[in-house]
Amino acid sequence: MKSVLKTAALKSPVQKSPALKTIRPVPDATRIAIIEDSDAGGERPLWRAHTLAMATDGTVHGDFAASHVAFTPGEVQRGSLYVAQGEVDAMAALQNGAAGCLSVHRLRGPHVRVDEIHVALARIARASRNRSRATMTALAGFAPGSLVDVVLHDALDRASRGMAWSADAELGMAASLCTLAADRNHAIFTLDSVDDARALRPHLFISGPTLDHRTGEGIAATLQQGGAAVLPADSCDFAAWRAAALDAGAQVYGYGRKPSADIRLIDTVTLDDGTTLVTADMMGRAMCWSLAEDLFEEGDAMESLAIMGAMRAGGASLGAAALALCGHVDQVEAPLAVAV
Incomplete structure (x- = not known):
């Protein structure tokens, strides 16, 4: 019996491993085309x-x-x-x-x-809104000449490595949405009415102190499920806006001087070079950052709280926000950014 098994084993064919094929490098022209068609490079059709x-x-x-x-x-x-x-x-x-x-x-x-x-x-515009993967951010209630939209765009652009986008307020909501690329990570809109908010269906709503009661309540009600609202806790309309946002299924972050504010201003100090150092409590965490003199005037610390709250609510980098707030653009000396 053993001899039969041994003979069968000897007669079985030997399995040869297939020869390894030579791997040829991708031609340079093909590789360049792939890179240009990827999200990281090239200009895709809008x-x-x-x-x-x-x-x-x-x-x-x-x-x-x-x-x-x-x-x-x-x-x-x-x-x-x-x-x-x-x-x-x-x-x-x-x-x-x-x-x-x-x-x-x-x-x-x-x-x-x-x-x-x-x-x-x-x-x-509706098709553009439906296909976009961006976090739709709505701003309203800030004084004319405020740079909240500019600084917030800078902060989100830093945090997303160049994938933030701001709408042209002069175009109107429909035309602005038509110019939005589908691959942006963040899209920032300055709203003038509740109708614009209904067309936008924002994920994130940042309100300033000058917004009227009805408009603020209407915009907060258009927030998407799981979104967030960053509202001025010192405003007499805060409770109504907060209720509207909560009814829409959004989280609410209040900023201001009140002890109950989620992002509470503790102190501001103006340095010799004109830079303002802001100290705040963000949900039980003490933080400080600086405000560039050419971006913010005295008394604009509240706007920086709104920007920090927007970055926190959107899950973006607070360090990127601190760099944007201090106006850091290729400075030789390291700016005072953020400390915990």
């Missing part, structure tokens, strides 16, 4: 013709891909989607390098034909 047609229920006449949106002839550059008001300006935009047009007229060139421009823009 809108394609078929996407616009699906959003607006329009008709495609010539395929195109646009990297930005132009609303006036002066804004047109190579690769623009031009929102045409007439046939003459549309043809001029195409001759100036526009990739395509959104028009109610039949044009001799790539375009998407729609029934009505304003309705089409509203539909594109």
